[in-house]
Amino acid sequence: MSAEDNDYSEFMGKGKARERTFETEIPIGFVHSALLEPYRTRYFVEDEIVKDCEIEMDPAYRGIERILEGMPVDRANIITERICGICSNGHLWNSVRTAEAGLNIEIPKAAQAIRVLAEELERIHSHLIFIAHACEVLGHETFAYRSFLMREPVMQILYMISGNRVNYAIPVLGGVRPRTQIAQWKGKAILEAMDKLDANLKKFIERFLADIMVMSRLKGVGVCDKRTAIKYHAVGPTARASGIDFDWRIKMPEYKDFDWDMVVLDEGDNAARVKTRALECLVSARIARQAVEKAMGDSDVLNRDWQLGSMAIQHSYIEVPRGELYHSYRLDDQGRIRHYIVRTPTVTNLATMEVVCVGDQLTDAVVTLATCDPCLTCCNRFVVIDERGRERSMTLQDLRRGGS
Amino acid sequence: MKALARKRAIHVMLVYTGGCNGCDIEVVAAVYSPIHDLEQYNVMLTWNPREADILLVTGPVTKKIAPALKAIYDAIPEPKVVAAVGACAINGNVYKNLGGDLGPSTEIAGPVENIIPVDARVPGCPPRPEDIIAAAAAAIKILSGRSD
Numbered sequence: 099m100s101a102e103d104n105d106y107s108e109f110m111g112k113g114k115a116r117e118r119t120f121e122t123e124i125p126i127g128f129v130h131s132a133l134l135e136p137y138r139t140r141y142f143v144e145d146e147i148v149k150d151c152e153i154e155m156d157p158a159y160r161g162i163e164r165i166l167e168g169m170p171v172d173r174a175n176i177i178t179e180r181i182c183g184i185c186s187n188g189h190l191w192n193s194v195r196t197a198e199a200g201l202n203i204e205i206p207k208a209a210q211a212i213r214v215l216a217e218e219l220e221r222i223h224s225h226l227i228f229i230a231h232a233c234e235v236l237g238h239e240t241f242a243y244r245s246f247l248m249r250e251p252v253m254q255i256l257y258m259i260s261g262n263r264v265n266y267a268i269p270v271l272g273g274v275r276p277r278t279q280i281a282q283w284k285g286k287a288i289l290e291a292m293d294k295l296d297a298n299l300k301k302f303i304e305r306f307l308a309d310i311m312v313m314s315r316l317k318g319v320g321v322c323d324k325r326t327a328i329k330y331h332a333v334g335p336t337a338r339a340s341g342i343d344f345d346w347r348i349k350m351p352e353y354k355d356f357d358w359d360m361v362v363l364d365e366g367d368n369a370a371r372v373k374t375r376a377l378e379c380l381v382s383a384r385i386a387r388q389a390v391e392k393a394m395g396d397s398d399v400l401n402r403d404w405q406l407g408s409m410a411i412q413h414s415y416i417e418v419p420r421g422e423l424y425h426s427y428r429l430d431d432q433g434r435i436r437h438y439i440v441r442t443p444t445v446t447n448l449a450t451m452e453v454v455c456v457g458d459q460l461t462d463a464v465v466t467l468a469t470c471d472p473c474l475t476c477c478n479r480f481v482v483i484d485e486r487g488r489e490r491s492m493t494l495q496d497l498r499r500g501g502s
Numbered sequence: 503m504k505a506l507a508r509k510r511a512i513h514v515m516l517v518y519t520g521g522c523n524g525c526d527i528e529v530v531a532a533v534y535s536p537i538h539d540l541e542q543y544n545v546m547l548t549w550n551p552r553e554a555d556i557l558l559v560t561g562p563v564t565k566k567i568a569p570a571l572k573a574i575y576d577a578i579p580e581p582k583v584v585a586a587v588g589a590c591a592i593n594g595n596v597y598k599n600l601g602g603d604l605g606p607s608t609e610i611a612g613p614v615e616n617i618i619p620v621d622a623r624v625p626g627c628p629p630r631p632e633d634i635i636a637a638a639a640a641a642i643k644i645l646s647g648r649s650d
Contacts, residue, residue: 129574135518135526136518136567157570158564159564159609160562161609162597162607164601165596165602165604168603168604169600173600177600180522180595181522182522183521183527243536246531246534246535246536247536247537253531263630264627265628435602
């Protein structure tokens with residue numbers, strides 16, 4: 099295929115055409131105190147009111163799909179874990195799940211429960227980081243430290259199960275790594291820790307929602323109604339805070355035996371987005387407790403009775419802390435990866451927030467962006483190469499213009 | 503006097519250069535989390551390079567962020583210490599060293615020592631908060647040796 103076949107000229111070099119000039123432009127990033135991760139936001143401001151916003155997500159592009167092309171599948175799975183340091187289990191699980199669905203590998207029940215346990219613990223710690231980050235951006239450090247304090251026991255549980263605090267490497271093809279099986283004493287320790295966490299979380303949420311200072315900054319700001327959320331395809335808690343009752347967990351067979359319910363709020367403002375995540379922590383704790391009871395004491399966690407072979411293109415969706423995660427690839431005769439595609443939730447969530455923050459005060463707009471829980475490391479995965487071989491990431495505007 | 507004053511208020515700046523975020527969260531957890539709490543040793547996290555004494559760099563330094571990292575390093579006043587945190591910052595980890603048919607990633611300008619001189623290295627993927635605290639302690643030692 100020659101370069102002429104791909105005519106990307108309509109996307110190139112335009113960015114967001116400025117139809118009108120604005121009073122002030124406030125660029126934030128790549129490295130900035132309000133952003134933990136490198137991305138650049140350009141706020142176009144008139145009289146402290148954000149009139150327009152543009153987000154650039156280039157700097158974290160590492161080309162992981164390119165690394166994975168032609169790699170043996172078991173090795174590639176471990177590398178997908180390095181896509182993101184917060185939802186590492188989500189990426190690994192989905193990558194493994196894709197191959198398992200294509201190769202018809204059966205997974206022991208205890209292994210399934212351990213995967214769910216890891217994912218739910220990850221959801222709790224991710225949401226607590228989110229709350230801490232949102233409170234820090236708000237300027238309320240006490241709540242941020244509280245949140246970090248509650249998160250630490252969860253990290254210690256994950257460390258106890260897997261031996262690492264971030265890259266757990268729990269799922270492998272055919273089950274989970276045998277080291278991660280839940281022995282009786284481990285299960286008891288986890289259940290005890292979950293009880294404490296539950297009590298602390300409930301107290302925290304009560305205080306957080308009753309706090310006048312915090313709520314005055316969050317309530318009624320950055321309202322994303324249901325139509326906007328559907329139009330820009332918000333996913334996960336960001337969508338559920340705007341009244342969209344969808345969660346991939348209701349479709350996943352792994353969650354069939356669990357008793358849980360979805361958190362859906364209708365307000366769609368910043369307060370709702372924080373509240374959704376806070377309440378989801380409680381739901382996740384409930385699922386995690388059931389998962390421990392299912393997996394406790396069961397040592398049959400790995401099915402080695404399968405063969406690697408070619409596989410047609412397989413799609414797999416799971417619910418990670420930030421929303422829907424999509425992995426897809428096919429395997430050739432030698433079991434090597436071809437055409438790995440990853441689509442992460444932040445791509446659409448951030449695009450939604452880019453629209454929603456228009457009309458806010460500048461200080462609130464930063465919070466609005468933070469409340470969609472942006473995770474740029476996994477988000478940045480799209481490069482256009484033009485005829486002259488120049489590389490350039492596509493901005494959200496390009497995608498929107500090309501997509502709609 | 504100068505050394506004493508400096509020892510009492512060490513400012514750490516964290517620069518994230520395109521890794522997976524795991525190390526950053528661990529650094530932030532080491533400084534902020536009340537369990538590890540690096541702030542009790544008068545080590546503060548800052549975002550202003552002119553205020554910083556120790557530069558913690560995480561991630562494999564993508565080409566896009568390399569000039570920014572250089573600029574931040576230049577903006578930090580002497581004496582300064584650079585610590586590379588995590589496997590990516592030390593040797594590029596999976597992005598620099600592994601690859602399928604097309605080879606490893608071409609977007610990486612790092613590891614960190616290709617761009618700025620590195621004084622301390624914290625291995626691990628990611629390093630534990632305890633290791634990061636140990637690194638900060640080591641960096642303070644280097645720092646007090648450098649101050650005239």
